Amino acid sequence: MTNLRPSPDTTCAICGKAGSVRIVDTYKSIWHDCAECGCYSRTQKNHYPHEATARVLRSMLGGVPKLGGFLKSLARKEQGVDFYRYYSDQLTSPDRGPWEGQSDMVTAELRREGLLDGWQGKRVLEISGEPGYFAFDLMQAGADVLVSAFADDVARAMTDHLKLKTFTYDFNADDITSKVETHGGVEPYDFIFIRFSIGFCLDVPTLMRKLSPLLKDGGLLYISFSPASRAVLLRWMFDDYTYLRQYTEEHLNTFATKAGMALQARFDEGFFHWDQGPFSLHWSLRPVARTYFKDSSYFSEASEDDKVQRRVALVYVKA
16 A cells, blocks of 8 residues: 655655655555655566466466456566567567657757767667667668677677677666776767666666766767656556666766766657556556555645656767
8 A cells, every 4th residue: 555654764765864755555566755855766576466376277277368468467577678579579570660760869968969970980889789670770870889788698699690899788787887887988979879878777876877987978879768657657567677767867967967067959859648648558458557546645636747647868978
């Protein structure tokens, strides 16, 4: 049950403030919403409400179209690195799916702000760039690209199918400096991209300090993400492996600045409602999610802005 009052005994895992954290219950996760820094941190539940029932029904009815997918969402899915292995299969498909057109969009954004004259000869580092289409397009346009993946077989598949230079990297277990120097050399980069994966990084201050020396003077760090909102809690409550953190723009700006990088541009890439529209929660799961929405004023009385998941890109320049 969501605790509408801050817990006096709970400390924010992000800013360290005690007494300002509300504990929010969702189907597969417990979120900590900090009123002090505005960020959220997540822990995965040990047991899900309908997990046992879903597991039994899947063994009996899992082959029934649509029902099997619904039951899988209520049960326990792949964890950690295993969650990402489907990218290897994606690379054998002729259809890019939701990754189509991403490089065109980013290129247009940067050109519009006068931050890019072309990719030819640019050194580019992309962190957590699965399945690799974005990096591939930049390479085809003339950039020297190095890209990381979380799972080892996905990194190999990106090399095999797209001929990319890759390495494996975990935000929370690996040192980005040593990884990059081992696989890409010590020459600094014109661009570093972290697109919709910063929420898996537990320590933004340290990451920013590590990334700044990897950039040339005047080089750009591009981070796209969904700023912290309650809609994210609702939309992704049936994913076992989802964001570990939700950050605010202010949080990222503060620690980029401390690391010697200044905000140069901001791009608003749109938004979607958690239970309406093509990017929302699947229709079969909405009735379950709405029980959480209706049972707690934390969700039902949230502002309209907090009921949507926004997409924002922040671009920092190294001074």
